[in-house]
Amino acid sequence: MSFHEPESAIDILYENERGGFLCGIALFSSKALGNLDPTPWTNAAHHPSPTNPQNAQVPDPSWEWAWPEWRINHDDGVDEGGWEYSFMFARKFSWHGPKWWSSFVRRRAWIRKRVRKSPGTPKTDPHLLTPEYFTVQPAAEVRRSSSRGSSRLGSRASISQASHADTDVGGEKPDIEDLESLLRALRAARIDREKIDAVDNFLKNGQADVAHLQDEMHEIMSFFVFQASRRVLLTRLTKVYDETLSRSKEGNDPALQEQARHLEAAVKHADEEVRRLEYWSDVKAVAEGGHSTGAADDSRGWDQWQGVDNSAPAEPRPPSTKD
Numbered sequence: 001m002s003f004h005e006p007e008s009a010i011d012i013l014y015e016n017e018r019g020g021f022l023c024g025i026a027l028f029s030s031k032a033l034g035n036l037d038p039t040p041w042t043n044a045a046h047h048p049s050p051t052n053p054q055n056a057q058v059p060d061p062s063w064e065w066a067w068p069e070w071r072i073n074h075d076d077g078v079d080e081g082g083w084e085y086s087f088m089f090a091r092k093f094s095w096h097g098p099k100w101w102s103s104f105v106r107r108r109a110w111i112r113k114r115v116r117k118s119p120g121t122p123k124t125d126p127h128l129l130t131p132e133y134f135t136v137q138p139a140a141e142v143r144r145s146s147s148r149g150s151s152r153l154g155s156r157a158s159i160s161q162a163s164h165a166d167t168d169v170g171g172e173k174p175d176i177e178d179l180e181s182l183l184r185a186l187r188a189a190r191i192d193r194e195k196i197d198a199v200d201n202f203l204k205n206g207q208a209d210v211a212h213l214q215d216e217m218h219e220i221m222s223f224f225v226f227q228a229s230r231r232v233l234l235t236r237l238t239k240v241y242d243e244t245l246s247r248s249k250e251g252n253d254p255a256l257q258e259q260a261r262h263l264e265a266a267v268k269h270a271d272e273e274v275r276r277l278e279y280w281s282d283v284k285a286v287a288e289g290g291h292s293t294g295a296a297d298d299s300r301g302w303d304q305w306q307g308v309d310n311s312a313p314a315e316p317r318p319p320s321t322k323d
Contacts, residue, residue: 007116192229217269
């Protein structure tokens with residue numbers, strides 16, 4: 001029987017600090033980073049990372065961590081803490097070991113291995129983005145299923161759903177009619193499914209404030225843990241836009257036409273966030289699936305993306321001078 005090694009990848013997060021040496025003692029801190037320095041945490045492409053080893057997740061639920069925790073990379077040229085030093089964060093300056101005369105910034109790499117789950121992996125984790133994950137159920141049904149699940153399994157999701165259901169007044173969630181309430185709901189939500197539910201609630205009840213949705217779209221997308229969740233949100237938002245545009249054309253309703261324009265702008269900003277996903281292969285799947293057609297436009301940078309999973313296309317070879 002042949003054994004196939006599962007697909008794997010190493011994720012990298014860089015920890016960045018600024019400081020110096022005083023009497024041979026390294027005095028560095030992320031709080032000393034300046035405006036021209038990177039953020040305290042950056043990804044493998046040295047772009048700002050919203051996560052750190054305390055809260056970083058796999059790119060989507062088809063992956064799982066092979067290592068139980070993040071590890072400091074101890075390659076050659078780093079000190080005992082895994083730090084490498086430089087004069088400043090710029091490509092023209094090299095990285096080296098601790099030297100008091102040319103060490104004003106430092107960084108160290110945190111690494112963690114992940115593997116692709118096999119097709120037969122049981123989908124028992126309530127945080128997996130299966131179709132049921134995004135199914136919005138009545139609060140009473142959620143409460144009943146939560147009580148049954150907690151008695152059998154005592155699962156984390158059951159406890160979360162039960163406590164969340166108990167906070168609903170009369171078994172129904174309140175209508176979200178403005179962006180401030182939406183952002184508050186997103187901050188309070190524990191899992192991505194609840195966040196998508198909140199956005200759906202706003203799209204249904206917040207027509208009066210939809211004009212400003214585009215202004216908050218980038219922040220809204222930042223609340224989601226999984227890239228797959230952002231794809232789902234973009235698809236939902238695009239569907240609402242298409243439906244609104246269709247109704248505005250049928251009835252020649254100026255109010256609906258104005259709402260459609262605002263939704264179109266929100267879709268554009270959501271699409272920008274999807275195109276900025278760290279994993280190029282995820283972005284490609286979204287665009288090729290038709291959920292984010294703008295992402296496939298070469299003029300918007302499609303041919304310049306470099307994913308940390310090394311899935312981006314190779315650069316074209318230069319033409320031979322012998323031809």
